[in-house]
Amino acid sequence: MIAKIPSSGKGLSQRTGSCAGLVAYLEKEVQGQWFSLDREDVPAAEVTQALDRNKRNLNRDADKYYQVILAPSQAELRHIDSDPEKLKAYTRAAMEEYAANFGKGIEGKDLVYFAKVEHERTTGPQDRAVQVGDVKRGQAKEGEQTHIHVLVSRTENLARYTERKQAGELDRKNPYHLSPLTNHKNTERGVVTGGFERKQYSERVEQAFDQAFSYKRPLVETFRYAHTMQHGTPEQCAALRAQAMQEQQQRQAVQQAAQQLATEQRQQLITPASAERTVQPEQQQSKPEQPRIPEHRRSRGIGM
Structure with a gap:
């Protein structure tokens, strides 16, 4: 600003x-x-x-x-x-x-x-x-x-x-x-x-x-940082640059942690659905087949 x-x-x-x-x-x-x-x-x-x-x-x-x-x-x-x-x-x-x-x-x-x-x-x-x-x-x-x-x-x-x-x-x-x-x-x-x-x-x-x-x-966007870089002593500028670097590293660490958490949450949402899709074929294969009725008995009826 x-x-x-x-x-x-x-x-x-x-x-x-x-x-x-x-x-x-x-x-x-x-x-x-x-x-x-x-x-x-x-x-x-x-x-x-x-x-x-x-x-x-x-x-x-x-x-x-x-x-x-x-x-x-x-x-x-x-x-x-x-x-x-x-x-x-x-x-x-x-x-x-x-x-x-x-x-x-x-x-x-x-x-x-x-x-x-x-x-x-x-x-x-x-x-x-x-x-x-x-x-x-x-x-x-x-x-x-x-x-x-x-x-x-x-x-x-x-x-x-x-x-x-x-x-x-x-x-x-x-x-x-x-x-x-x-x-x-x-x-x-x-x-x-x-x-x-x-x-x-x-x-x-x-x-x-x-x-x-x-x-x-961020510190580098503050008026204090800009004013110091323009009018401060070399020692003041160096100290503020170091502080800005440390802040940037902390921000990056927070962002990486947030991205890792988001990735884990997405995986947790995907895993149950995938498991369900892999179980369904097995359930279909384990289901006993129905006996086939001969064609001539189907036309007449089983009890005849």
Whole structure:
């Protein structure tokens, strides 16, 4: 599972203004079909309007929205049969983790976000195959490529903030401004408290998938493994490789034991039927033959 919060890319250069450009770009595969925390089939125009209106006390040059990309692996997609309803449920769970990761006691309903499921991806400049010249940039990638784009407002849900403020549930003067690109991480002092730990978010999103769908994730598929291989010391990488090798051997042993058990069970089912088939001819041979009645006695009757 890859959870990315890109700082640049298609439409993201205009984060300080309207999200209309990015919304329009994400209409390229299918029109509409956006969803949110509690809605389905939201049209693009409403997505743009809702996100653009949800802002307060932000400078002209400040970011107004962000994008979250959730990209399950092909193994994860096979595990859930690429079920769109499961993908939507997972997206909502991931956005609950997004809200919690700010450390401000907010939930998914305190956000304004809209998401869309896409099924195609093309090669880009970061792909190794493009860098070495094996494929061209913009070429469709093979295999299952389903992923989710989420557009989320920087400002917390103003309608809910106002409602809670009027009900006396909040005593803070202004709504939260929530940036997942901040460099603050769980800070407790200063102007900015809380923050957003992106590494922690990636791990929580991964765990949310595993818990929701009972996915037994191999170590080599974890964010911890990938992060260590890229940023860890040689000693840390070696230790994790050894752990992954041991885990793989244990998995293979379990699979072999399961296959052996299945083979024995099949043999137990086949053996009684085979025995029955071999006994039947013997039973037929041991059965005494009936005496034949001469033709002339059959026509007249035995007693005559």
